[in-house]
Amino acid sequence: MDRFWGNYPVLLEELRDVKEIIKKNIKSRERYLEDSIYPMIDAGGKMLRPAFLLLASKFGEYDREKMLNIAAVVELLHIATLIHDDIIDDSKLRRGVDTIQAKYGKEYAVYIGDFLFCQCISMLSEYDYDTENLKKMSKVISRICISEISQYHLRYNLNMNLRKYIRVISGKTAALFAISFFAGAKEGKCSEKNQKLLAKIGYNIGMAFQIIDDLLDYKGNTEALGKNALEDIKKGYYTLPLILALNGDKEGRLTKLLSKSSLNSNDIKEIIRQVRIYEGIDKAIKVANRYSKKAMLLIDKLPDCEGKEILSTIVPKLLNREY
Amino acid sequence: MDRFWGNYPVLLEELRDVKEIIKKNIKSRERYLEDSIYPMIDAGGKMLRPAFLLLASKFGEYDREKMLNIAAVVELLHIATLIHDDIIDDSKLRRGVDTIQAKYGKEYAVYIGDFLFCQCISMLSEYDYDTENLKKMSKVISRICISEISQYHLRYNLNMNLRKYIRVISGKTAALFAISFFAGAKEGKCSEKNQKLLAKIGYNIGMAFQIIDDLLDYKGNTEALGKNALEDIKKGYYTLPLILALNGDKEGRLTKLLSKSSLNSNDIKEIIRQVRIYEGIDKAIKVANRYSKKAMLLIDKLPDCEGKEILSTIVPKLLNREY
Numbered sequence: 001m002d003r004f005w006g007n008y009p010v011l012l013e014e015l016r017d018v019k020e021i022i023k024k025n026i027k028s029r030e031r032y033l034e035d036s037i038y039p040m041i042d043a044g045g046k047m048l049r050p051a052f053l054l055l056a057s058k059f060g061e062y063d064r065e066k067m068l069n070i071a072a073v074v075e076l077l078h079i080a081t082l083i084h085d086d087i088i089d090d091s092k093l094r095r096g097v098d099t100i101q102a103k104y105g106k107e108y109a110v111y112i113g114d115f116l117f118c119q120c121i122s123m124l125s126e127y128d129y130d131t132e133n134l135k136k137m138s139k140v141i142s143r144i145c146i147s148e149i150s151q152y153h154l155r156y157n158l159n160m161n162l163r164k165y166i167r168v169i170s171g172k173t174a175a176l177f178a179i180s181f182f183a184g185a186k187e188g189k190c191s192e193k194n195q196k197l198l199a200k201i202g203y204n205i206g207m208a209f210q211i212i213d214d215l216l217d218y219k220g221n222t223e224a225l226g227k228n229a230l231e232d233i234k235k236g237y238y239t240l241p242l243i244l245a246l247n248g249d250k251e252g253r254l255t256k257l258l259s260k261s262s263l264n265s266n267d268i269k270e271i272i273r274q275v276r277i278y279e280g281i282d283k284a285i286k287v288a289n290r291y292s293k294k295a296m297l298l299i300d301k302l303p304d305c306e307g308k309e310i311l312s313t314i315v316p317k318l319l320n321r322e323y
Numbered sequence: 324m325d326r327f328w329g330n331y332p333v334l335l336e337e338l339r340d341v342k343e344i345i346k347k348n349i350k351s352r353e354r355y356l357e358d359s360i361y362p363m364i365d366a367g368g369k370m371l372r373p374a375f376l377l378l379a380s381k382f383g384e385y386d387r388e389k390m391l392n393i394a395a396v397v398e399l400l401h402i403a404t405l406i407h408d409d410i411i412d413d414s415k416l417r418r419g420v421d422t423i424q425a426k427y428g429k430e431y432a433v434y435i436g437d438f439l440f441c442q443c444i445s446m447l448s449e450y451d452y453d454t455e456n457l458k459k460m461s462k463v464i465s466r467i468c469i470s471e472i473s474q475y476h477l478r479y480n481l482n483m484n485l486r487k488y489i490r491v492i493s494g495k496t497a498a499l500f501a502i503s504f505f506a507g508a509k510e511g512k513c514s515e516k517n518q519k520l521l522a523k524i525g526y527n528i529g530m531a532f533q534i535i536d537d538l539l540d541y542k543g544n545t546e547a548l549g550k551n552a553l554e555d556i557k558k559g560y561y562t563l564p565l566i567l568a569l570n571g572d573k574e575g576r577l578t579k580l581l582s583k584s585s586l587n588s589n590d591i592k593e594i595i596r597q598v599r600i601y602e603g604i605d606k607a608i609k610v611a612n613r614y615s616k617k618a619m620l621l622i623d624k625l626p627d628c629e630g631k632e633i634l635s636t637i638v639p640k641l642l643n644r645e646y
């Protein structure tokens with residue numbers, strides 16, 4: 001967070017406050033609760049969603065306390081979904097620290113995630129937020145859940161295609177980016193036009209962000225090469241590079257490989273090799289670029305102000321990660 | 324449900340409608356979602372929480388559509404917690420049908436529970452409910468989560484005592500009963516006095532209900548004798564009969580047994596035998612009776628109407644289960 005937002009001291013200070021608000025809201029009589037969650041909050045991450053919410057709100061009237069609280073909600077919501085995702089994926093590390101499921105067990109992680117979800121709702125009910133925001137926010141949470149279920153349901157599905165993939169990632173990732181921008185704009189009482197524009201920017205950033213995340217799993221140095229992709233493929237999660245490669249594989253070689261009842265490490269290497277042969281990675285980069293460009297075009301349409309400058313600088317930095 | 328509420332055809336009809344509202348609200352484009360949840364909803368249970376909400380609301384002004392919707396919320400909330408509980412407890416059957424975790428896996432069950440929580444929030448944001456209700460409802464959800472975590476945290480704790488047990492069950496069970504009564508009364512615009520009275524009735528019913536539930540695990544015919552208690556003890560969940568027996572065990576025999584690193588079936592039988600010797604069951608019955616009596620005393624204070632009659636009949640029926 002500090003490195004990513006380092007050029008914007010005001011925003012960085014606000015994000016630090018957001019962290020404190022999150023911490024305050026998960027305090028309870030049961031001390032071990034905060035003990036188990038604080039390390040994950042301290043480990044951080046870029047805090048993209050609250051940062052975008054705050055930036056969007058500054059296109060309108062900025063009410064610091066109210067905005068920081070709702071910014072904390074979107075980050076906490078994100079953390080809750082990560083904790084439950086880690087259960088599903090059986091992940092050991094997240095942001096460089098032990099995951100809650102690894103350290104305390106899956107059972108505990110289920111309830112901790114639930115608890116954080118609940119705290120989000122409590123926090124939303126404390127301030128006098130726009131009812132449209134509350135409705136949209138709850139719809140987004142539902143969509144995240146449905147998309148995660150859908151992604152889980154689509155495992156090992158050889159008919160997985162671009163359309164289905166787009167639907168999953170727009171629900172599980174882009175929707176939360178979009179609502180972060182929208183909620184900021186709405187609470188900031190931006191014009192309706194700018195609310196919509198900012199929500200669209202969020203959506204496109206989210207889409208590009210997720211595709212790039214999936215892409216990076218297929219890239220990297222030789223050491224880490226394909227490690228995550230390998231895990232994903234084994235678990236039956238087919239992301240964009242593999243999906244696009246499958247489309248190009250007219251001889252059905254990839255399909256045949258993926259249909260094997262169990263995959264050994266040679267199979268996986270061969271799958272990753274074929275994803276390259278069929279240009280799955282290059283094609284996925286093109287799709288990501290479409291969303292990135294769209295986001296930048298829309299940012300250009302925003303009224304001139306400091307927020308616009310920050311977005312114009314930070315979004316390319318975010319979306320031009322190594323690939 | 325049909326048998327329990329059979330003497331009250333109006334209420335029964337309303338509860339059937341509540342079920343339909345729940346079903347409508349979990350429909351989505353992903354058909355398999357409803358396929359996995361409907362069996363649990365159809366299997367039913369007594370639908371105590373929505374029934375109590377509706378009964379409480381009738382002490383004020385009854386707005387059918389609005390009440391049925393919020394009654395659906397409390398039942399759906401209950402279902403969501405059951406689905407996550409089944410993950411933790413690794414339960415195979417619930418209400419006579421396969422649990423979601425048994426049929427579709429723990430991973431799926433995590434997300435399904437999340438999804439249902441989210442739908443509750445969506446449903447609450449659709450109507451113009453009293454903001455106090457929304458705040459209290461979200462606090463109750465948080466309390467349920469914290470209490471479940473706390474219960475999990477207290478496993479194998481030989482210092483488990485009445486006070487800790489009461490705190491856990493008041494959070495995980497009684498709070499939802501209390502809010503069901505309160506939400507009905509509040510939305511029905513009952514007098515403040517009656518709102519409080521009804522909430523207290525709910526709390527006491529919930530407490531008695533949970534203690535009896537825990538009691539029944541230690542009773543039953545020889546076939547089923549102690550089956551659930553056995554499971555609970557093995558998993559380290561010490562409920563009231565055992566806790567009260569521990570208090571009476573001055574020689575520390577029970578403590579010594581429970582401290583063993585692994586318990587075989589003879590150990591468990593001996594533990595259950597000692598719970599009887601130290602009158603754990605009888606003492607727990609006395610505690611349950613205190614709450615039941617309190618509930619009945621408070622019901623007496625309600626203004627005379629059909630709802631009062633129903634409560635006066637149904638509550639003893641509910642709380643005089645075999646023990």
